Amino acid sequence: MTAAITLHGITRTFPGPPPIEALRGIDLTVPRGRYLAIMGPSGAGKSTLMNVLGLLDRPTDGVYELDGVDVAGIGEAERSAVRGQRIGFVFQAFHLLPHRSALENVMLAQLYNRSPRSKRAMRSRRVLELVGLTHRLHALPATMSGGERQRVAIARAMVNEPSLLLCDEPTGNLDSATADAVLGVLAEVHTSGQTIVVITHDPQVAARAERTVVIRDGLLHASEHAEAP
């Protein structure tokens, strides 16, 4: 069985004077179903790694295999398609559309990937149920708490059954109690077999993951914390 993610010697250099090497040879394997946290101080290359993993950015060099297929060098059209169908994003700022209900926000994730219109609402309802928001289907983001909004965002990321759930500081805008609840939802999602990569600077968030790696100066290091077997 292939790994969900395999990175081999990924580098990312931002040109121009002076060139900045944000990633300097990242090697990483994330088996399917793994819950991984990537930690690091700001400026260490977390965001760059997140963009590369999310196919929002193209590595300068190296191999990135998603589900065993190299996606490091694919064109714009294919990257958009893979992004939409294989990767679910959860952002620190939630990025919900303010004028759409929770259900419509989740349905937005199915807009570009040829899901039949008739089935979108049904699927979206199912994932919203999964994150415990059955009672808030038609609520607008402005009327929801931060925790609820982030759960809508998780539902949106999950609705296409992605190979990778990529979370960028998912609790950065939440108080600790709400953050705990959201991390609980992530843990629950993980138990269903979902591969999750969380990028954070918060050790408490990282502690919920099975394994933590630390990025420092563009290079990955095994965590100094005890690692789950």
Next chain:
Amino acid sequence: MRFRLCRARRFGSGAEPSHFALWDITSETLAGLTQRPGRSLLTMLGTVLGVGAFVAVLGLTSTASGQIGHRFTVLAATTVTVTLAEDESNVASSDHLQGFPADADARIERLNGVVSAGVWWPITNNAQPVISAAPGVWAGTSEDAGGSAGLYAASPGLLHSIDPTVRGVLFNAFHDARGEQVCVLGATLAKRLGITQIDTRPAVFVNDVAYTVVGIINDVKQVPDLLTGVTIPSRTAEHVYGPPPGNSPAKMLIRTNLGAAPLIAKQAPIALRPEQPHDFVAIPPPDPHELRDNVEVDLTGLFLVLAGICLIIGMVGIANTTFVAVLERTAEIGLRRALGARARHIAAQFLAESTVLGLIGGLVGTAIAVATVLIVALTKNWTAVLNPATVIPAPLIGAGVGLLAGLYPSVRAARIEPQEALRR
């Protein structure tokens, strides 16, 4: 399994190409526009005005020129005026100054298509005439109406040609042939002289010569001068004052059947004096089509420029709003890209929004303009004339304006890098 006519090809990675179905574009566009209905309405305003002005201008000019043509047909198209030719042979030597023949009315009325015809001229021989209701009035006194009233000579046929509404009767060929001292009074003058009834056979004194009033004309279709004056038969006038003077020559007015005017205009000089038809100039009514075209070109040219300016303003408005929307919705653009949208899908969405904005503006503008034309036509009792060739494509002009306006903002939207946009 769902059957698809066209199975999408897959990439090497196994992902299906991203897709933005037409139906989805439509619903996303409407959702985008209804998010801020107030702003959408204001943005539309320029297009509403531009397209509305365009349709209204074309509709009003075609309606108005339709009216011009209509009026023209009724009155002017049946009128031919004949004057004496003003060349040296006529003016220089009085020997050649032959006016209209004595039987001018009869000569013209013989022509097929003529309803009536007659000559008239103002009598101005000896300064102003003294016109009064009693004899022995001095010129310039308050009883003299000659200062404001005129004395006219007219053949019986002329009185028919001007189509008057008359109390009493008009003088006829008998009065004319015998040089009877009768007259027709204009209503204005009759009031001034205190003559209200004609069954008492009142008389009017012109230069102390009595003329029996046979009728009072209240209104005329043409030659309104007669309403303020005394009109006496042309033979009587010639008898008393001599032939029409050179400085106010006689004119002939011919009323024809509809459509006969151009032909009568050609025939009249020959019928009046076959040996010297060039003594006369017959003026036919102007060609109605030409007249209408002139009006349309004059008016529409100017107003269409204004409509064009409105459209440009509308375009700038839509471009500006769409551009602001792109900046405001940068995070949304980033999110959509993360959810699988390609750059072209983003561009398509903003382009569709601006185009629909323009289209709705065009529809509203067209509707308002059509209503305006109808209301104007109704209040003026006109027939509204709207050319479907301008009304039906008008909303598409709005859509075109919106499309053009959205080009630059949507290209900018497509160029937004998702990783930058999502960092906000």
